[in-house]
Amino acid sequence: MQSMTWRSMALGEAITLKRGYDLPSKKRVKGKVPVYSSSGRSGVHNEAAVHGPGVITGRYGTIGEVFYATDNYWPLNTTLYVSDFKGNYPHFIYYLLKTINWNNYTTASAVPGINRNHVHHCVVTIPDLTTQHKIAYVLGTYDQQIDCLTRTNGHLRELLKIEFANRFENEDTPVIKLGDVASIWKKSVKPANDPDKYWEHYSIPAFDAEQYPSFDLGNTIKSNKYEVVPNSVLVSKLNPTTQRLWLPQLINADSAICSTEFIEYVPSNKKDYSFYCSALMQDRFFGYLEGHVTGSTGSRQRVHPGDTLAYAVPNPCASEIRDYCMFADPVIKQIRNTSIELKRLETLRSALLPKLMSGEIDVSKIKLYTPPYQTVHANGRLSD
Numbered sequence: 001m002q003s004m005t006w007r008s009m010a011l012g013e014a015i016t017l018k019r020g021y022d023l024p025s026k027k028r029v030k031g032k033v034p035v036y037s038s039s040g041r042s043g044v045h046n047e048a049a050v051h052g053p054g055v056i057t058g059r060y061g062t063i064g065e066v067f068y069a070t071d072n073y074w075p076l077n078t079t080l081y082v083s084d085f086k087g088n089y090p091h092f093i094y095y096l097l098k099t100i101n102w103n104n105y106t107t108a109s110a111v112p113g114i115n116r117n118h119v120h121h122c123v124v125t126i127p128d129l130t131t132q133h134k135i136a137y138v139l140g141t142y143d144q145q146i147d148c149l150t151r152t153n154g155h156l157r158e159l160l161k162i163e164f165a166n167r168f169e170n171e172d173t174p175v176i177k178l179g180d181v182a183s184i185w186k187k188s189v190k191p192a193n194d195p196d197k198y199w200e201h202y203s204i205p206a207f208d209a210e211q212y213p214s215f216d217l218g219n220t221i222k223s224n225k226y227e228v229v230p231n232s233v234l235v236s237k238l239n240p241t242t243q244r245l246w247l248p249q250l251i252n253a254d255s256a257i258c259s260t261e262f263i264e265y266v267p268s269n270k271k272d273y274s275f276y277c278s279a280l281m282q283d284r285f286f287g288y289l290e291g292h293v294t295g296s297t298g299s300r301q302r303v304h305p306g307d308t309l310a311y312a313v314p315n316p317c318a319s320e321i322r323d324y325c326m327f328a329d330p331v332i333k334q335i336r337n338t339s340i341e342l343k344r345l346e347t348l349r350s351a352l353l354p355k356l357m358s359g360e361i362d363v364s365k366i367k368l369y370t371p372p373y374q375t376v377h378a379n380g381r382l383s384d
Contacts, residue, residue, distance in 0.1 A: 006127045006359050011100075012120030015093055018083035019059060019116070020075030021049045034069060038062040038078040048072035053090045055082045057097055060113040064102040068094040080116055092132035095139050096124060099357050125358065134363040135356045142349040149342045156335050157281065160328055164278035167324060168314035178265075179309030182276055185264040186305075187227040189257050195219035200251055202228060202258035204236060207244050212343045213251070221257075228256035231270040233277050235263045237303045240289035245281055249336050263305045274328035275321045279313045 011017075023035065023045065031046030038058030054069040059080045068091065075081040085093060105119040106112040127135070167173075191199050195218040206214045228234070228248050236244035238261045250256055258264060267276045279285065288311050293301040355361045 005131055006125050008123055008125050010120060011122040011124050013086070014088055014096075014124060014126050015082045015086060016084040017057075017080040017116040017119065020056075020077045020079040020081055022077045023049075023074055033072060033074055035074045035076060036067055036069065036079055036081075037076045038065070040065065040067050042076070045074050047074075049074040050081060050083075055090060055094045055097060056080070057102065058114065059116075060111060063106060063112065063114060066094060066097045080114060087129070088126065089129060089132040089136060091136035091140060095136060095353060096126075096357060099354060100124075127359065130368075131363060133368055134366045137366065137368065138356060138363060139349060139353065142345055142352070146342060146345050146349070149338050149345070153335050153338050153342075156331050156338075160274075160278045160331055161281045161283075163327065164275075164324070165282060167320070168279075168316055169282060169284065173314045173316050175312035176315035177309060178311040178313045181269075181272075181313060181315070182265045182267045182309075184305050184309070185226065185229055185232060185266050187229075189225050189227050191216075191218035191221040191225060191257060193218070197255060199225075200228075200256040201225070202234060202246060202248060202256070202262065204238065204244070204259055204261050207236070207246055210343070210346070211246065212339060213249065213256070224260065225257035226260060226262065226264055228258050228264065229253075229266060231266060231273045233265045233280055234258055235265065235280060235289075235308075236261055237263050237289075237305060239301055240286055240293065240303055241301075243283075243286050247277060247332060247336060249339055251340070261302075263303075263308060272321050272325060274325045274332050276313070277332060278324070278328055285311060 020036070025043070028035065028043060029046040031044055033045045033048045034041050035043040035045050036056045038061035040062075048071075050073055052069045052071040052073055054073055054075070056067045056069065056073075056075050056079050058065055058078065060078045082090070082093060100119070100122060102114060102119070105114055105122070107115050126132075191197070197218045198215045199218060199221060200213045201216045201221065202213045206212065228250065230250060230253060232248060234244075234246040234248060236242070238244075244262075246262070248256060248258075265276070265280065267273050289303045289308065292303045292307045294304065295301045352361070356363065
């Protein structure tokens with residue numbers, strides 16, 4: 001069946017990749033058009049450079065990430081974008097490009113970048129247009145669920161922030177030093193001493209990627225970490241202008257560790273956990289951290305953990321705290337459960353991707369509600 005509907009070709013026969021366009025920040029005008037850099041959406045502009053839908057990947061900077069733009073957009077000159085889909089379905093091409101090992105096509109220079117002429121020679125296997133639509137439909141279904149759950153968790157976090165602020169971030173609520181109601185847990189763990197054990201690793205890169213711990217063998221973790229305990233909140237002491245607050249999922253509490261770049265707060269009364277989680281989510285807290293950083297300006301500013309214990313946290317009466325926790329406890333539980341479900345869906349999608357893109361999984365029996373069509377402009381550029 002595969003030989004009848006699939007054929008191998010050079011990537012350049014299926015699509016054309018083109019370098020993006022320069023747009024310095026000072027020349028951007030606030031609008032609704034997404035601007036894409038090599039790391040994804042990086043702002044907006046009032047006019048587009050390229051017709052959507054579109055597919056973008058990094059040329060310099062972040063290599064290997066692939067992005068899909070549903071509408072007209074502006075790809076920066078650190079990116080490559082598909083300027084001609086040559087009759088192929090854009091959403092399928094997005095998934096196809098995710099299967100390419102982009103590091104095989106980087107230039108040997110001080111700042112590695114993608115040579116589009118080289119990657120155009122990459123051999124890919126392309127099915128007929130109907131099969132392209134069906135594959136994109138299957139994978140897109142997972143992406144829609146992932147996007148929905150991601151937005152749900154974002155909304156739930158905002159709900160906690162707003163509800164807490166409305167109740168307690170006011171002049172009428174007394175305050176107390178954070179150090180009087182919570183402590184900093186700093187029990188050191190050396191994973192390398194247990195090299196064959198899988199550790200539930202809460203790291204800065206894992207937070208930035210998907211806010212889900214990685215599971216790493218002890219022999220791959222070279223530095224000491226902190227033990228992560230139940231009822232803890234992890235807050236990054238590194239560059240607090242980027243707000244990193246983690247409610248640990250604790251899939252396996254016996255193996256949970258975190259980077260020493262995190263401050264691990266543990267409320268004195270575990271029943272009040274949701275209250276203090278919400279207190280630390282507030283912009284006022286992160287503003288306090290920003291005001292207590294040390295180090296030069298740039299990417300390596302840190303706050304000293306002990307200095308954070310002087311932060312003035314709201315201290316209403318016990319009944320108000322318990323009333324708030326009755327509201328917030330199920331919200332935090334839902335955030336954790338949703339993040340676990342997100343990871344499950346992402347794992348399933350990653351497993352399906354190569355099988356679908358190689359034709360190993362037959363999608364011929366899937367029925368599409370609308371026939372395949374192709375409406376993408378051949379050259380992609382709005383001004384051409």
